[in-house]
Amino acid sequence: MSSISTSNDSMHGVYLTGHGGPEVLEVRDDIPRPAPGPRDVLVRVGAAGINNTDVNTRLAWYSKGDGEAEDASWSGQPIHFPRIQGADICGEIVAVGANVSNARIGERVLIEPCLQEHDGQNLASAWYIGAECDGGFAEYTKVAARHTHAVDSTLSDVELASFPCSYSTAENLLTRTQLAKGERVLITGASGGVGSAAVQLAKARGAHVIAVTSAAKADALLDIGADEIVLREQRLADVVEGNSVEVVIDLVGGPQWPELLDILGHKGxxxxxxxxxxxxxxxxxxxxxxxxxxxxxxxxxxxxxxxNLVRHIEQGNIKPLVAETFALADIATAQEVFQQKGHVGKVVLKVCHD
Known part of the structure; x- marks a missing residue:
């Protein structure tokens, strides 16, 4: 293994110690620094974004059981504590495993949050970095080399950390629905991280974008490419012609859900x-x-x-939307701000400083 100095095997980071409120987030300076396995790389984390999965996992929201939280992760398995969360990661490869080229050391990378490999083994079902295994809310994280993607960009680490989860989720939604140029797409929750990413990525495909949001955030969404705004309190039937939309990207659910199907056309x-x-x-x-x-x-x-997401970043087809930035030690405050949903774009934590 090619590696950094081993003079200090501890690192600064945040442990999730259980399910609950912000009190289960423990800022520590004595967390063991991970060592990459043969097919892994070690990434020095520059910045890490906050997303719904972090909060949902902490609160055991994914659990469908009786409160025992035995199925409280992305994959429906128990979370093993302590856990280092954080799936929106930008950093630099500083060490590689025996089966990874030394030429990768020094690469600036984004980490793909949806994992198909861990500890040298292909996974039967996908894991989410920061849930089933440790993530980016610490100075270093290890991950399979195949899940690190070199990025050539003048954007800062904070700006790049706003992309991985939200934008890959949005691009996946558009890929699965095969949204095409000239089609009409309606996006709920359009001011959030995934929603605002979907607006930009849908425009990059040449679609006509209808964004559902609040009046306070309407201008911000028009600025990033939305063609029409529908306010959350409006009935869709009153402002969107029935059967006129080819694709609905839904990030909200809830009582208004049947209206989303009413506006879809044949084979929507x-x-x-x-x-x-x-x-x-x-x-x-x-x-x-x-x-x-x-x-x-x-x-x-x-x-x-x-x-495809990395290509969009490098070609400047999409831009980062960073609402607020916090130090890693202020993670509880950052998550509180995130949960208030008063922002457009991402809340990002600075982890390592040059």
Whole structure:
């Protein structure tokens, strides 16, 4: 293994010590620094973004059980504590395993958050970095080399850390639905990290974008490419012509859900990757089969998604939206700001400083 100095085997970071409120986030300076396995790389983390998965995992929101949180991770498995969260990671490769080229040392990379390999083994089902294994809320993280993507950009680490989770999720939604140039797409939760990413990526495909948001955030979404704004309190039928939309990208769910299907046209495509407005919805099966609709639940990234995202970044097709930046030690405050949903774009933590 080629590596950095081993004079100090500890690192600064944040442990998630259990399920609960911000009190379970423990800032430490004595966390053991990970060592890469033969097919891994060690990444010095420059910045790490906050996303819904971090908060949902902490709160055991993914659990469908009786509160025991035995299925509280992305994969439906228990979380092993302490855990280092953080899936939005930008950093630099500083060490490599025996089976990884030394030429990769020094690469500036983004980490693909959806993992197919861990500790040299191919996974039967995808893991999420920062949930099933340790992530980026610490000075260093290790990950399979195949999940690190070199990025050539003048953007800062903080700006680049706003991309991995939100933008790859958005690109995956658009890839799965095969959104095409000239099609009309409606995006719920458009001011959030995934929503604002979807607006930009849909425009990059040449689509007509209808963004659902609040009045306070409407101008910001128009600035990044939305063609039309629908306010959250409006009935979709009052402002969007029925059967006029080819694709719905839903990040909210909740009571308004049946209206999303009403605006879809024949062979319309609906994709979902969030349920912050409510996870239980009512489906009229007649709408589903009479319109020949297709539904897509989107979690695991298609193989082409992350390389396509890096290409969009390097070509300047999309821009980072960083709402606020905090020091890693202020993670509890940062997550509180994130949960208030008063921002457009991402909340990012600075981890290592040059």
């Amino acid at each position: 495509r609906y994709a979902v990757a969030g349920a912050i407005g409510g996870e239980m919805v009512e489906l009229d099966l007649r709408t589903l089969y009479l319109k020949d609709l297709s539904f897509f639940g989107c979690t695991v990234l298609e193989p082409e998604v992350f390389p």
